[in-house]
Amino acid sequence: MTELPDAGPPRPTPPGRPSPVSGQEGGPRVWLVPTPVGNLGDITLRAVEVLKGADAVACEDTRRSGALLSHLGIQKPLVRLDAHTMRRAPAVLDKYPRLAYVSDAGTPGVSDPGAELVAAALAADVPVEVLPGATAFVPALVLSGLDTARFTFEGFLPRSGRERKTRLVALAARPETTVLYESPHRLGATLGDLAGACGETRPASVTRELSKKFEETARGTLGELAVRFAAGVRGEIVVVVGGRPTGEADPDAPAPDHEALAQEWAGQGKTSRDIRDLLMAQGLRKNDAYALALRVTGGA
CATH class of the missing domain: 1.10.10 (Arc Repressor Mutant, subunit A)
Structure with missing residues (x-):
């Protein structure tokens, strides 16, 4: 795991003060627990309390989540629930009625299988609680310096084919800012495709390694960023693209008569x-x- 500052041991709840965790008493429950995108000090006190109180912790990667729990001094059964094993969710909910779910980093349910677990829990009439906490796209959006009043979160673009082209055309036509995720080895190609769809002069930013030692935000035009990152880069990537400028023709608008x-x-x-x-x-x-x-x- 990335070398990060020590968050220190969790603080105990002061005597006489109720636990900050709602739903800690009672029957079955699923908690979606955000985990740090980099710096382990970003874990919340409430997240620690939920992880301590759950019957088990479901996760995408048991090694990565195991390292986090070890850092926090928490020992819990770890159950793998990722895109390939989410079909096991009903059996896991039956075995562990009070289940905490974490993704590899950030808030579960955003561009990961967490949404499928929520659907399985609701289908079984199990209450679901989502804790507020770390996510990558909000800091990257703010760091971009682009308009934050309205934005669209795109997630990951399709890798290829007609669906990718359709999404790129739609993205280029939007007047609001667009935020998307990309893998390091596909970053250069995606920036090139974005420049082709939106125009090379469209403002954008690339943020990587949020809250980590080598955090970086590069700002410029899509053409400039495509050249800068043509060879790829390491780290988790968030790309932010400015909206269609005022006065630029909307390709989806009907032609005037x-x-x-x-x-x-x-x-x-x-x-x-x-x-x-x-x-x-x-x-x-x-x-x-x-x-x-x-x-x-x-x-x-």
Whole structure:
């Protein structure tokens, strides 16, 4: 595991104060427990209490999660529940009624199999609780310096084929910021595809190794970042892409009916020159706009 600062032993709950963990008393329950994306000091007190109180801890990688539990001084049965073994979820819930689930890093259920466990628990009428905590895309979004008022979380793009092209076209047309994850060895290719879909001058950022020793955020245009990371890079990657700039044509918008617009403006008494200029603002070439303007005004 990455060499990180020691978080120290968990603090005990002060006498007379109720446990910060809701649902710690009672029947079956599933907790989704966020774990640090890098620095182990980012674990929350509530997460530690839940891990201590659960019957078992389900996880994607028993070695990685085992190292975290060892660091926290917690001994619990570890059960592997990843994309290949999630079919075992009903049996695991039956054996361990009070189950904590952790992903490799960050908040379970976001770009990992945690969502399938939630569905299995709800189907079995087992209450589910999601703890707030670490996630990678929010810090990367803020670090990007791009607009955070509205954004779309894309997760991982499809690796290839028509579905990937369709998603890239949709991403390029969005006016809001887009956040996505990518693996280190595919980063260069994805930045190149994004530059092709959005244009090389679209602003973006690449953040890697969040909260770790070699944390880095590179900002620039998609063209610049594609060149910078063409050879790939190490670490966990978050890519943030700026939205479609104001004034840039929306590829999904219906094409304007230039003939109808010209007729409408002529009916309003506009001159052929005015109509020509308005048609050019709609994207029509100058010669075509002028010819249409003359036709609907009779040369006036």
